[in-house]
Amino acid sequence: MSLVLEKRETPSRALTFVVPVAAIVLALLIGAGVIAIGGANPWAALQEMFLGAFGTSYALTETLVKTIPLIFCGLAVGLAFKAQLWNIGAEGQLYMGAFAAGGLALAFPDGQSWWLIPLMFVAGFLAGGLWGLIPGLLKALLNVNEIITSLLLNYVAILWVQYFIYGPWKDPKGYGFPYTAVFGEGAWLPTFGDTRIHLGLVFALVVALLIFFLLRSTKMGYEIRVIGENPQAARYAGMNIARTIIVVFFISGGLAGLAGMGEVSGVIHRLQPVISTGFGYTAIIIAWLSKLNPLVTVIVSFLFGGLLVGGYSLRALGLSEAIVYIIQGLILFLLLGGEILVRYRLHWQRRRA
Amino acid sequence: MDLQMVLATLSATIKAGTPLLYVTLGEILAERSGILNLGLEGMMLIGAMVGYLICFLTGNPWIGVLVATLAGGAVALIHAFLVITLRAQQVVSGLALTMFGAGLSGFLGKVVIGVPIANYLKPVTVPLLGSIPYLGEIFFQQDALVYISYLLIPLAVFWIYRTRPGLHLRAVGENPATADAMGINVYGVRYLYTFLGGCLAGLGGAYLSLAYTPVWLENMTAGRGWIAIALVIFAAWDPFKALLGSYLFGLVDAVQFRLQAVGVAVPSFFLNMTPYLATILVLIFATRETLRRRLGAPAALGLPYVREEK
Numbered sequence: 328m329s330l331v332l333e334k335r336e337t338p339s340r341a342l343t344f345v346v347p348v349a350a351i352v353l354a355l356l357i358g359a360g361v362i363a364i365g366g367a368n369p370w371a372a373l374q375e376m377f378l379g380a381f382g383t384s385y386a387l388t389e390t391l392v393k394t395i396p397l398i399f400c401g402l403a404v405g406l407a408f409k410a411q412l413w414n415i416g417a418e419g420q421l422y423m424g425a426f427a428a429g430g431l432a433l434a435f436p437d438g439q440s441w442w443l444i445p446l447m448f449v450a451g452f453l454a455g456g457l458w459g460l461i462p463g464l465l466k467a468l469l470n471v472n473e474i475i476t477s478l479l480l481n482y483v484a485i486l487w488v489q490y491f492i493y494g495p496w497k498d499p500k501g502y503g504f505p506y507t508a509v510f511g512e513g514a515w516l517p518t519f520g521d522t523r524i525h526l527g528l529v530f531a532l533v534v535a536l537l538i539f540f541l542l543r544s545t546k547m548g549y550e551i552r553v554i555g556e557n558p559q560a561a562r563y564a565g566m567n568i569a570r571t572i573i574v575v576f577f578i579s580g581g582l583a584g585l586a587g588m589g590e591v592s593g594v595i596h597r598l599q600p601v602i603s604t605g606f607g608y609t610a611i612i613i614a615w616l617s618k619l620n621p622l623v624t625v626i627v628s629f630l631f632g633g634l635l636v637g638g639y640s641l642r643a644l645g646l647s648e649a650i651v652y653i654i655q656g657l658i659l660f661l662l663l664g665g666e667i668l669v670r671y672r673l674h675w676q677r678r679r680a
Numbered sequence: 681m682d683l684q685m686v687l688a689t690l691s692a693t694i695k696a697g698t699p700l701l702y703v704t705l706g707e708i709l710a711e712r713s714g715i716l717n718l719g720l721e722g723m724m725l726i727g728a729m730v731g732y733l734i735c736f737l738t739g740n741p742w743i744g745v746l747v748a749t750l751a752g753g754a755v756a757l758i759h760a761f762l763v764i765t766l767r768a769q770q771v772v773s774g775l776a777l778t779m780f781g782a783g784l785s786g787f788l789g790k791v792v793i794g795v796p797i798a799n800y801l802k803p804v805t806v807p808l809l810g811s812i813p814y815l816g817e818i819f820f821q822q823d824a825l826v827y828i829s830y831l832l833i834p835l836a837v838f839w840i841y842r843t844r845p846g847l848h849l850r851a852v853g854e855n856p857a858t859a860d861a862m863g864i865n866v867y868g869v870r871y872l873y874t875f876l877g878g879c880l881a882g883l884g885g886a887y888l889s890l891a892y893t894p895v896w897l898e899n900m901t902a903g904r905g906w907i908a909i910a911l912v913i914f915a916a917w918d919p920f921k922a923l924l925g926s927y928l929f930g931l932v933d934a935v936q937f938r939l940q941a942v943g944v945a946v947p948s949f950f951l952n953m954t955p956y957l958a959t960i961l962v963l964i965f966a967t968r969e970t971l972r973r974r975l976g977a978p979a980a981l982g983l984p985y986v987r988e989e990k
Contacts, residue, residue: 329867330765332765332766332767361784361787361788364788365787365788365790413771415775465960465964469964469967469968470967470971471960471963471964471967472910472913472963472967474718474771474909475906475909475910475959475960475963476960476963478903478906479903479906479907479910479956479959479960480956480960482902482903482953482956483953483956483957486949486950486952486953487949487953489949490947490949490950493949494947494949608779611772611775612776612779615772646787647786647787647790649782649783649784649785649786649787649790649898650783650787651783652779652780652782652783652786653780653783653784653787654783655779655780655783656722656776656777656778656779656780656781656782656783656784657776657780659772659773659775659776659779660758660762660773660776660777660780663762663766663768663769663772663773663776664761664762664766664768666768667766667767667768673766
């Protein structure tokens with residue numbers, strides 16, 4: 328007996344919607360199983376996670392706070408995916424964006440000028456974009472595998488930022504802790520009411536719309552889609568593939584850089600060794616789930632923001648928030664497997680002699 | 681730098697290169713069958729955690745190594761099922777495996793963070809060979825897993841190029857349709873080598889936690905799984921070149937560590953970057969070479985095999 332796939336005449340429409348939901352639910356159930364192995368009550372843990380993420384208005388606002396960098400990174404990774412490019416380096420690009428924006432904020436500690444935050448915004452985008460250019464240029468000009476280069480540069484970027492935090496930018500009044508000084512308030516993104524939700528949320532939504540129109544209504548977007556779907560056709564049509572690869576990596580890195588700018592300017596208000604808890608990696612799943620429909624990216628980012636916040640609340644039960652990454656990996660596994668079922672029927676077949 | 685320090689650095693080179701060697705060899709086997717598994721980092725982490733945990737529970741590092749090896753193979757089977765049977769996207773499945781492995785090892789390994797173990801794999805001097813001047817100290821005063829890796833590489837070379845199963849392996853990776861027509865079980869071969877690749881990744885991970893630095897820390901592999909992916913390209917899918925590449929990186933690691941120990945003026949953060957930057961440089965060089973000399977990847981690498989119904 329062996330499992331064989333049989334192509335459906337038409338992809339199952341029902342399954343197109345059922346599969347992602349089922350993947351998330353199943354991943355949570357398997358995650359509960361792992362929690363049980365870890366020695367805790369899985370139902371209590373799942374409940375804690377759900378309440379911790381969506382149960383109270385405070386929880387909801389915290390989930391929204393995490394949603395902001397996830398939208399930026401999700402768009403970043405998704406844009407690259409659209410062109411069949413793998414940008415696994417959003418994490419490092421985020422750190423570089425945070426580094427540049429934070430550097431500006433520290434240079435103008437008393438900056439009350441209206442231009443400081445816009446400048447930090449631009450700097451964050453540029454720094455992330457330039458960091459993204461490295462794998463982009465290597466891919467476009469020398470055909471070097473961008474998965475490996477973009478990923479390895481994450482380690483380099485984090486070490487780079489840490490050097491400054493532990494070294495020249497360390498707060499002299501910080502009792503030796505690895506933090507920079509707190510930014511002047513002129514470098515803080517305004518927040519909504521008493522919450523920690525900052526203006527970055529509005530930026531993220533605007534950027535989502537911009538990317539939507541970039542892909543749908545511009546020549547650039549058209550080229551990205553053709554290169555992603557049919558590189559052969561793109562070549563025959565005389566498109567400049569190398570240029571598109573470079574531009575996509577620059578924009579993609581820039582978007583991830585904005586996530587970093589938002590985190591340090593809107594939430595942390597200084598530089599510290601940990602600026603992102605894997606937003607750049609979570610973004611890979613978000614991008615894959617949403618197939619770069621910007622509206623979907625926003626919604627999926629909100630769900631994953633909830634997963635992150637819910638995961639932290641498990642610390643109260645003495646559990647490691649690493650469960651979040653188990654669940655993320657499982658969602659991606661199940662989604663991949665499930666997508667096959669949309670197009671194929673699966674059944675057992677007796678092996679022929 | 682005196683002679684003793686050079687010898688110590690070279691000895692550390694072998695030690696630092698060995699986990700990379702196991703993992704790279706495993707990926708070569710999987711990729712030779714046509715399966716790209718980017719989940720090395722995750723499988724290594726699971727191997728490192730499981731090996732440490734089992735050694736802690738049983739007091740026997742060898743049981744730890746064995747279970748870690750099987751654990752790496754077991755999680756590789758998830759990837760195998762998705763990409764071989766279900767024909768899923770190999771890159772994304774590998775990334776999922778990386779996240780899953782990092783999460784699972786972090787979650788289940790929490791109980792042994794910072795808990796010391798009494799028994800781990802300690803160096804054993806080989807009689808006679810160990811007393812060769814200089815070379816003995818570098819190559820033959822290591823732990824047993826290093827010696828096993830010395831044997832494994834020629835064995836793998838022989839297996840791939842000189843045996844019938846090795847021929848089948850290459851056929852499946854180059855042209856699965858022809859291999860199928862020859863009567864080779866394409867799916868079976870791919871499952872087998874993806875599993876073996878996972879086993880070796882688990883073993884490489886266990887080497888880190890049971891021999892290299894006997895301790896378990898979350899994400900202690902620090903990108904070695906990704907460096908190994910680059911090494912496969914550097915090695916042009918050849919086990920012997922994988923040995924050279926692994927020791928080259930072992931050297932980078934050992935030298936930067938030595939420099940930190942003697943306290944050079946370069947901040948440790950920059951020294952810690954060197955393995956990653958070196959990998960990128962090597963990758964650029966290797967990509968140019970493979971393009972120039974047409975040492976391509978196995979032709980069917982990354983592509984699902986669909987049997988044509990007759």
